[in-house]
Amino acid sequence: MKYFYSLFAMLTLTIHTVYSQTPAGRLSGTVTDEKGNAVAGVAVTIIQTGQGTATGDRGEFVINKVIAGNYHVRVSGVGFKPLVVKTSVKQAQQVTLAISVEADVNALQEVSINTKPYNPDNLIDFQRTPMPVTVITRKQIDQMGSRRLDEVLKEQTGLAIVSDIGAGPRAVGLQMQGFDSGYTMILIDGQPMTGRNSGNFDLSRITVANIERIEIIKGASSCLFGSEAMAGAVNIVTRQRISQSQGMASVRYGSFNVVDANLEGETPFAGGRGSGYIGANYYRTDGFNANPYLTEGKTVYPYSSFTLQGRGRYSLSETNSLNFTGRFASRESVNDKSFGTTPQRDALSEDDLNASAVLNSNLKSGLRLKTQYYITRYSNRQNNTDLTSTQILTANNFTQYLHRGEVQVSRSWHNAFTLTGGAGTQYETMDNTLYGGSRNQQNSFAYSQGDWRLTDRTSVVGGLRFEHHNRYGSSLTPSLGIDHKIGSTLTLKAAVASGFKTPDFRQLYMVFTNFAGGGYTVLGNEVLAQELQRLQDNGEISSVSPNVQRAGPLKAERSISYSAGFNYTPLKALNFQVNGFYNDVNNFINYDLVASKTNGQQVYSYFNIKKVTLKGVEVSGNFNAFRGLTISAGYQLLYARDQGVIDSIKAGEGLYATVHNPETATDRRSTTADYFGLNNRSRHMANVRLVYEYEPKGVTGTFRVNYRGKYGFMEANRNNGFLDPYDTYVPGYFLLNASVQKSLMQKHLSVQVIVDNIMNYRHEYMPANSGRTVLLGINYRFF
Structure with missing residues (x-):
């Protein structure tokens, strides 16, 4: 616990420190349909940062504290085709966008306002691959009260927690579609983790405290x-x-x-x-x-x-x-x-x-x-x-x-x-x-x-x-x-x-x-x-x-x-x-x-x-x-x-x-x-x-x-x-x-x-x- 006393002081100091005042920008605008009518309730998200909001009754949206940069803005909503718009924001600049979306008669009945965030560590969209994908969110992990990674994964469909011969009780591995754990790659922010001393990758050694989501x-x-x-x-x-x-x-x-x-x-x-x-x-x-x-x-x-x-x-x-x-x-x-x-x-x-x-x-x-x-x-x-x-x-x-x-x-x-x-x-x-x-x-x-x-x-x-x-x-x-x-x-x-x-x-x-x-x-x-x-x-x-x-x-x-x-x-x-x-x-x-x-x-x-x-x-x-x-x-x-x-x-x-x-x-x-x-x-x-x-x-x-x-x-x-x-x-x-x-x-x-x-x-x-x-x-x- 000695680590925690010094860490707590450092965190408290960090959170309440006043940093330099380089002004951020602002992104605002309206979303309309093909006839010019305002579209309410669609998601507007900056892909690179994950910042986003939903449009109001008049189709308006505002995203504050946008740092200078080149961005892709994704617009998605029920009944409309997803759209990505490119824009640039400079320091202290207010950028206004007028976005028109096209109706999609084949759209599914439900869409999440929390669109998939951009991962700064990997350009591969892990949720868009040929094979089936399951996503476990931060909210689900909190609701379960899980502490270690193996506790989260053992409750997912088609996953089993196992120990292989020679692995010992400290090696709590993952079995997927009948394959032993040595056949499933464990990555952190898109990069492979190591430590398969006896075959299994011991999932119990990973805390879930800092996990935003898990993609399977x-x-x-x-x-x-x-x-x-x-x-x-x-x-x-x-x-x-x-x-x-x-x-x-x-x-x-x-x-x-x-x-x-x-x-x-x-x-x-x-x-x-x-x-x-x-x-x-x-x-x-x-x-x-x-x-x-x-x-x-x-x-x-x-x-x-x-x-x-x-x-x-x-x-x-x-x-x-x-x-x-x-x-x-x-x-x-x-x-x-x-x-x-x-x-x-x-x-x-x-x-x-x-x-x-x-x-x-x-x-x-x-x-x-x-x-x-x-x-x-x-x-x-x-x-x-x-x-x-x-x-x-x-x-x-x-x-x-x-x-x-x-x-x-x-x-x-x-x-x-x-x-x-x-x-x-x-x-x-x-x-x-x-x-x-x-x-x-x-x-x-x-x-x-x-x-x-x-x-x-x-x-x-x-x-x-x-x-x-x-x-x-x-x-x-x-x-x-x-x-x-x-x-x-x-x-x-x-x-x-x-x-x-x-x-x-x-x-x-x-x-x-x-x-x-x-x-x-x-x-x-x-x-x-x-x-x-x-x-x-x-x-x-x-x-x-x-x-x-x-x-x-x-x-x-x-x-x-x-x-x-x-x-x-x-x-x-x-x-x-x-x-x-x-x-x-x-x-x-x-x-x-x-x-x-x-x-x-x-x-x-x-x-x-x-x-x-x-x-x-x-x-x-x-x-x-x-x-x-x-x-x-x-x-x-x-x-x-x-x-x-x-x-x-x-x-x-x-x-x-x-x-x-x-x-x-x-x-x-x-x-x-x-x-x-x-x-x-x-x-x-x-x-x-x-x-x-x-x-x-x-x-x-x-x-x-x-x-x-x-x-x-x-x-x-x-x-x-x-x-x-x-x-x-x-x-x-x-x-x-x-x-x-x-x-x-x-x-x-x-x-x-x-x-x-x-x-x-x-x-x-x-x-x-x-x-x-x-x-x-x-x-x-x-x-």
Whole structure:
């Protein structure tokens, strides 16, 4: 907490400091239709800054505190075609626009006044890609009372929070459309984050305090983001729009001694030419034990973390502006645990840094240019010690750097076609004791995406990316999507995209032994032969699996992703979407058994699976039942199967030919119906969310139900290479969450009660799921 005393003083000083008085400009005007009649209630938004308003009864609008620069002004409203107007504003100048909009008979019945804001860190419109996109707003995050990123994402349709083998309880990863977390790219303001020490990207290490919105792209997105985006991408957009001096302080406290404290402050300066934001988050928890067989310690490890985030912007001229962003996070965790009679201490210390510098240029011709340098560094130090002998069982020092330089350009023509392109290079290094020292890789890339409005009813989005990897050569990944409106209530959508993923450092070089419980060893593909021979020479191997014979060099994975569905709005208050997806993956990388140790532990390594299909359908809908009450629901059906297993079962080959029934101690011929699919994937997932807002009293309440169907955990009887009905499964379960918030003092003060996992559901095979958590939160905004 010592960070907070100095930070609070700094924020208070920042917010109340008087800055230089360089005068800002003003943008005003009127909006009329084709006949010259005033149009009320349409949104007028400056794309570059996000400043905006709605027109009054006479079609008039005023936007104050506009700094000098070249801008694109977007006008959109119910029944009218969207329009973008270019204009320039000079210091202390009042610019008046006369805007005429054209009627759109095919327009949907509802439009949001809060139009999509321009992102100064990335010219790509993440909400306009071929694949389906979900956006989680700041308001939704606040209503849920979530503290960490994993808590937000686990309540979204089609997303599951999982832990992979070798990841450990601190690695809470995201599964999307049946892909493990290593296939979903996590970005912050459009730039990739690092720190996949054991495969999963640990979402619990990210606070949501500074998040303005979260953009989720479902489906192959390698066309835009390259490797690691085969399943999709999650883009974290941090606080950006700053128009006045204000600050916020909040704290939540509750079960397991959870403390979530935040301080934020922001202000414009130099007459609006510049702006600055700084925020800090402190979070701690005593952890939680979900395993009744664990006599000491926690399955959700105790930890404390501190995050400091900042953003600065300054307008150099009417054309150019500089943006700086920075984020530093640290986490400390110590867990004393006992498996049987062996007490151990697991200690972790980690640091995470992200920083970027961006030069944005908005030319009078309408061309937008972005030049950016980005650096991220992640490191951790972890020791697992036997408390009886004080022997260090495992020790790992891990440091990863990524340097990335990129140039983007974007241009729109006649409100009908927008072309965005970019090129760059990135260099990545990793120093990890589990991977045998320092490793590095480099790749260069170039990409483009076009958004073309063919007619009033039909639009097309297409893209192409070329990437060259210093180890796996070149790849070309195209994508294409189309939207077509049928009347005013139905929109059909379809897309196809290709994806690729190069093997990561873990899959190539890892040498890791987990001493907890029964324990296991994971060996990277590149070091398998060497390390397996070492274990045999030491007399530690009792048997070697036939799988070793197919352990050739790992190949890059490639996929084709298909998506098709529709949006249907039969009533103004009712909307729902249906989307089917099919992912055809070649050279899919999965882990499998390679040997057994004399102490009973298993040894695993990584292999290419020739062909895997991940297919399913998502259904979601929203219903405004009555004023203030919104009901939303979602469902995903998923089939995730290894085609090679299916073919082997049909052919009756090897281990796949039989299934062992432990109840009768007999074997029988296996069928494809016996094959459940890849482990850790649920066939059925669903959620329901009720949100009620009573504006006159400033009261908001939410009640959310999340269901995850049963999924395979591991083979439990005779090993036959696939999940059959007699193996071990995690049963289906429901999680119930609720929150109530009350605003006071003209919305300066708010109090909130949060209850997660109301029914206190827990299971030994779900180590990362905490029991019932009750929190009380207080938030104060001063401005």
